[in-house]
Amino acid sequence: MPNRKEIFLCAINNILSGTCQEDCKFCTQSVRYHADIQRYNYKDISQIVTEAKMAKANGALGYCLVTAGKGLDDKKVDFVARAAQAIKAEIEDLNLIACNGTATKEQLRYLKAHGIDSYNHNLETSARYYAQICQTHTWQERYETCENVKSTGLALCSGGIFGMGETLEDREELLSAIVSLSPESTPLNFYHPNPALPIKTRNIALEESLQIISKARSMLGEDTLLMVAGGRELLFTGKEEKMFEAGANAIVIGNYLTTKGLAPNKDRHMLENLGYEVAVNCDTH
Numbered sequence: 450m451p452n453r454k455e456i457f458l459c460a461i462n463n464i465l466s467g468t469c470q471e472d473c474k475f476c477t478q479s480v481r482y483h484a485d486i487q488r489y490n491y492k493d494i495s496q497i498v499t500e501a502k503m504a505k506a507n508g509a510l511g512y513c514l515v516t517a518g519k520g521l522d523d524k525k526v527d528f529v530a531r532a533a534q535a536i537k538a539e540i541e542d543l544n545l546i547a548c549n550g551t552a553t554k555e556q557l558r559y560l561k562a563h564g565i566d567s568y569n570h571n572l573e574t575s576a577r578y579y580a581q582i583c584q585t586h587t588w589q590e591r592y593e594t595c596e597n598v599k600s601t602g603l604a605l606c607s608g609g610i611f612g613m614g615e616t617l618e619d620r621e622e623l624l625s626a627i628v629s630l631s632p633e634s635t636p637l638n639f640y641h642p643n644p645a646l647p648i649k650t651r652n653i654a655l656e657e658s659l660q661i662i663s664k665a666r667s668m669l670g671e672d673t674l675l676m677v678a679g680g681r682e683l684l685f686t687g688k689e690e691k692m693f694e695a696g697a698n699a700i701v702i703g704n705y706l707t708t709k710g711l712a713p714n715k716d717r718h719m720l721e722n723l724g725y726e727v728a729v730n731c732d733t734h
């Protein structure tokens with residue numbers, strides 16, 4: 450049983466931003482919605498390593514290399530693998546997660562061989578509701594990528610987004626689908642509205658969000674990482690103990706993909722004030 454007084458920190462680096470042709474209605478990185486975000490091509494690997502060192506110094510145990518776009522191609526696989534190698538060469542004990550969309554087993558094996566420990570691919574919402582929020586690819590493709598991750602021996606990080614207009618049944622279905630994959634870690638995101646996006650409001654409030662965390666914890670069991678990721682600041686600022694009491698044992702520190710988070714030292718103070726310790730290794734047992 451994990452020590453619930455220990456909280457795991459994860460940081461995200463958006464290493465290729467805002468240039469995606471897909472139409473996910475919740476995503477500011479789709480070029481279709483012209484959201485006012487930073488868009489850039491691949492970051493320099495030296496900059497990625499520097500940023501990884503900062504995240505590690507701030508207590509991150511997990512470091513996620515994210516690229517915009519539907520999925521991996523040869524160029525992306527090569528770049529992520531080189532970035533992973535460069536980070537691993539300079540930083541010890543940092544769990545590297547790749548989040549690069551749909552992926553084949555071959556691509557995933559290549560990433561694993563070059564230092565990636567875990568792959569993040571979220572199911573986002575229920576299979577039924579997914580067609581309402583994305584028409585350019587299917588929920589099934591997402592599920593298949595998660596299965597590919599499992600079959601290659603990478604740890605799977607898979608979760609979703611709540612508050613995009615889905616029903617209670619959709620939420621239940623999403624949680625059941627996530628559980629069916631037995632992920633090692635699960636990020637729960639709470640929709641962050643942006644005026645440029647087709648989904649204008651978030652249809653979830655604090656109490657329901659806590660119920661989802663609690664339900665996810667009971668369905669996933671005690672030995673997994675359950676992370677509150679995007680939307681944490683909108684829903685839980687000043688009430689963080691509620692999400693930990695409901696079963697969350699991990700948070701994202703620093704910025705998200707296209708939205709600002711709190712300064713990492715503020716989160717560390719928050720944890721300290723609540724009597725939580727920052728986890729120093731990835732063993733949840």
Ligand code: SF4
Binds near residue numbers: 517
């Ligand atoms: S595929 Fe990924 S990056 Fe592209 S619009 Fe969808 S969520 Fe955003």
